[in-house]
Amino acid sequence: MQVVIVDDDSSTLFITSAVIRRIDDADPVGFSNPGEALDWLERNTPDLILIDQVMPDLDGMGMLKRIRGQRHLADVPVVMITADTSVKLRVAALESGCTDFLTKPIVVPELLARAQNLLRLRLGQRMMTDHTAMLRSRVEEATAQLRQQAQELVARLARAAEFRDPETGMHIERMASYTRLIAARLGLDPEECDRLAQAAPMHDIGKIGIPDAILLKAGKLSPSELQVMRQHTVIGHAVLRGSDHPLIHLAAEIALGHHEKFDGSGYPNGVRGTDIPLSCRIVSVADVFDALTTARPYKRPWTLEEARSFIAQHSGTHFDPACVDALFQSWDDVIAVHRAHPDPDDVEVV
Structure with missing residues (x-):
């Protein structure tokens, strides 16, 4: 499962990536530049996104809005990492589609626990989506079969009338x-x-x-x-x-x-x-x-x-x-x- 990490601080980016690697089947994809991260996200769908709030050029709130504006990223959990604990910021972030928060300085056990929980939820979400798609496919197959059977019945009855x-x-x-x-x-x-x-x-x-x-x-x-x-x-x-x-x-x-x-x-x-x-x-x-x-x-x-x-x-x-x-x-x-x-x-x- 891919975890995107966006943080202009190289040391924080390194530590966060190392923590994510401790999670089974989790692969960190790190970016120090928000623009490069957004370019990558346009072509890919990760399972979790961690973004720093305070970054040059584009802050975490701006990036969050850009992420939620892309349909394929609409359901991907996003965690904002910030030293700002004000209610105003958190409410604004939640209204913009933020899933959870981590407070700086990062506490490694907390980061590990939150990431594991969100990845488990994401895995369940993907499995549910796959199951729904499978059920939809089966319904479509059954519907097509019923349609074909009805068409065959009509054709055979018409042929019966032709014999008369x-x-x-x-x-x-x-x-x-x-x-x-x-x-x-x-x-x-x-x-x-x-x-x-x-x-x-x-x-x-x-x-x-x-x-x-x-x-x-x-x-x-x-x-x-x-x-x-x-x-x-x-x-x-x-x-x-x-x-x-x-x-x-x-x-x-x-x-x-x-x-x-x-x-x-x-x-x-x-x-x-x-x-x-x-x-x-x-x-x-x-x-x-x-x-x-x-x-x-x-x-x-x-x-x-x-x-x-x-x-x-x-x-x-x-x-x-x-x-x-x-x-x-x-x-x-x-x-x-x-x-x-x-x-x-x-x-x-x-």
Whole structure:
């Protein structure tokens, strides 16, 4: 443990250093010039600092204030050595961050006892800091593991829905990417954008509860079949709701509300405008845009420009205009995503 000693009196500096060497694992670092000591302290963090009060150029009080002004030295104990026993000086020193005092002339047993006690306290402080850092690291590791597990759960559930709906293909990959682009353009922070992109693939998880005769029907659904199909929003929300994990909670919100429309004509609850959660408004644009550009047994894939025209036409009715603008402002990236994640046997249509 390093003990810095600052005293312009060479004999006192020599004696103090010799006393410190008598303490196990203690190494004195002596300075007769306060400026040189401060230069060293800017680059190092000792375990104890002993400073003389009366020194030329910079006295002990001035040096104490400089020491406490450096963050890495804020908790290092500082002992002031002085012949001045006035209450005024001691109060001022304590208010400036002084830890303890030694009175000149130095009594060797007292110096030894005080230094040993302060070094023991410093060692305990360092051990506590190390332990806290270790606990923080473990908490961060556990949190990261839980986050990873939640992300894996979301991905696997999304994949389960894909098995029920073989037309999905790369739809969830593309719409998740479009979701991220829109969210970023709206100014959401990177963590929120990531969470939205991870939760978006869960939007149709409720389809696992839709009968195959309806889910896999090639033709147009009848009104009664359409009513059953629309229940996938409620089913998805029921599957995911009640979780305390932010990602699962967000996925539940999206599953319920991604078919709501900005003018209130959507389902299942007919919510309108900004009463629809932003996550759902973002995913709605991303989902419909990609669905339009994807081939289905009952339709050809629309070109990107055709899909863009449709989205623009329904801005303010079906879609939140801000989300539409965000998609269009990222148009080069939208094209890149479309090309990077083609469905099997796709012919590129732009």
